[in-house]
Structures are given as structure tokens and as C-alpha cells.
Amino acid sequence: MNKDKRRIILTRLRDNNPKPETELNFSSPFELLVAVTLSAQATDVSVNKATDKLFPVANTPEAIYALGEEGLKTYIKTIGLYNSKATNVIKACKMLVDLHGSKVPENREALEALPGVGRKTANVVLNTAFGWPTIAVDTHIFRVSNRTKLAMGKNVDQVEAKLLKVIPSEFKVDVHHWLILHGRYTCVARKPRCGSCIIEDLCEYSPLKKT
Template sequence: MNKQKRLEILQRLRDANPNPTTELEFSTPFELLVAVTLSAQATDVGVNKATRKLFPVANTPEKIIELGLDGLKSYIKTIGLYNSKAENVMKACKMLVEKHNSQVPQSREALEALPGVGRKTANVVLNTAFGWPTIAVDTHIFRVSNRTKFAMGKNVDQVEQKLLKVVPKEFKVDVHHWLILHGRYTCVARKPRCGSCIIEDLCEFKEKTEI
């Protein structure tokens, strides 16, 4: 895909959604960190249902430690892999208290050192909580980037590096949200809704649908 097409795609996505953000509900960087950790292999809707009950009770590292492991599990048991996620969140909370004065660090290295936090989670937190121009590539972004030919790669790391290279600076902070929402609601996995897609004429996917 050429530079001009990419620019037009980004402009259309921006015009349609000038202030995109995550669908995870949060009010502090810590709440976002917990929500993103819980969202692995789970839906944002499912995570929000759990955190709407959890956060009013415990939304700081100290309060979650106070809840205890079983207490935390009782709030998140509706989420897949909740046992291991609860253990990771608890360990991360203890590390935040001991090493970071209970604050979420604004450093990739420090974030990725937290239990349950990989590159994708760190990217989401840096981007959404702190406004860094990072691009977290999940299954939606991987699919959209490859299907449209916007930024092709054989794995998420390759797609991330390609996106960082080809997305102009003015779009970098928001492109993660635009692509994720596009993949979640329009460029869906089984049968993309090409007929209702605002970038259909620019997309280079060969097997377009009518819907």
C-alpha cells in the first residue's frame, strides 16, 4: 500500500472518530493497568462488568493487597483465566508498593517487569494513560493491518514495527484505537462488513463482501 492511501485511511478514521479511546473503563493509570491485565483472552465488556464492582472497593495497590487473593478472585471470577490473573495482579500490586511508591511507572522496562505485563499491555498503558505514541498490536490490529495491506507482517511484533514506521507522527497516539475499533466492529474476523466500511475503496483486500 502506498503512502497516499495510508494517509487517506488515517484521515477518514480520524474524521469518523476524532477522540478515540479504549472501551475498558478506568479513571486512573492503575485502574487501566489492572483492566488491561484482566482483558487478555477476555472481552472488554466482561472486564468492565467485573471492574465496576471491584474498583469502588479496591482501586489502589494497597487496597487490592488488603482484599487478599481470595477476595480479589471473588470479584473477577467471571473472567477467563481469573486464577492466574488474580495472582499476577496481586504480585504486581506488591511490586508497585515496594518499588514504585504505589504509582504506575511511565517506563516500558519497569512496566514489563511487572507480573502479567507483556509488551502489548505496556504499550496500551503508555499510550492510553500517558499519551505515548506506542501501538499495541492485538488480534484485531494484526488482522486489519494485514487484510487491508496497510502494514503487513507475519507476527504482531513485525506489524507493530511496520506501523511505527509508516504511520505519521500526528496519527501515532490514536491509531491503535482506530484500528482496534475498526477490527472489532467493521473488519471482523469471519466476514468483514466491507459494504459499510468507510475505507473500503482504499483497502487492498481482494475478497470483499457486500455487507
């Protein structure tokens, strides 16, 4: 895909949603960190249902650590992989208290050192909580980037590297959200809703081509 077409796509996505936001409910960097950690292999809707009950009771590293693993599980047991997630969140809370003054560090290496926090989660926190121009490539972004040919790659790391290379700086902070939402609601996995797509005429998805 050439840079002119890419810019038009990004401009349309921006015009359609000038101030995109995550669909996870949070009110602090720590709440976001917990929510994103819980969202692995789970829907934002399911995570929000759990954290809407959890955060009014405990929304600091100290408070969640005080719940203990079993206490935390009572709030997140409706989320997939809740046992391992509870273990990771409790351990992460302990590290935040002991090493970071109970604050979420604005530092990739420190974030990725927390249990349950990989590159994707760190990217989301750095982008959404701190405004970094990072791009967290999940299944939606991977699919949209390859399907449209916006940025192609065989794995999420390749797609992330390509997006960081080809996305103009003015779009980088928000492109993560645009692509996730586009993949979640329009460019869905099984049968993309091409007829309602605002970038259909620019998309290079092969079934749309006559040649």
C-alpha cells in the same frame, strides 16, 4: 500500500472518530493497568462488569493487595483465566507499592517487569494513560493491518514495527484505538462488513479485488 493511500485511510478514520477512547472503564493509570491485565483473552465488556464492582471497593495497589488472591477472585471469577490473573495482579500490586511508591511507572522496562504485563499491555498503558505514540497490536489490529495491507507482518511484533515505521507522527497516538475499533465492529474476523466500511474503496483485501 503507498503512503498517500495510507494517509487517506488514517484521515478518514480520524475524521470519523477524532477523539477515540478505550472501551475499558478506568479513572486512573492503575485502574487501566489492572483492566488491561484482566482483558487478556477476555472481552472489554466482561472486564468492565468485573471492575465496575471491584474498583469502588479497591482501586489502589494497597487496597487490591489487601484483598489477597482469594478476595480478588470473588470480583473477577467471571473473567477467563481469573486464577492466574489474580495471582499476577496481587504480585504486581506488591511491586508497585515496594518499588514505585504505589504509582504506575511511565517506563516500559518497569512496566514489563510487573507480573502479567507484556509488551502489549505496556503499550496500552503508555499510550492511553500517558499519551505515548505506542501501538499495541492485538488480534484486531493484526487482522486489520494485514487484511487491508496497511502494515503487513507474520506476527504481532512485525506488524507493530511496520506500523511504527509507516504511520505518520500526527496519527500515532490514536491509531491504536482506530484500528481496534475498526476490527471489532467493521473488519470482523469471519465476515468483514465491507458494505459499511468507510475505507472500503482504499482497502487492498484480496476478496474485494476483481483481479
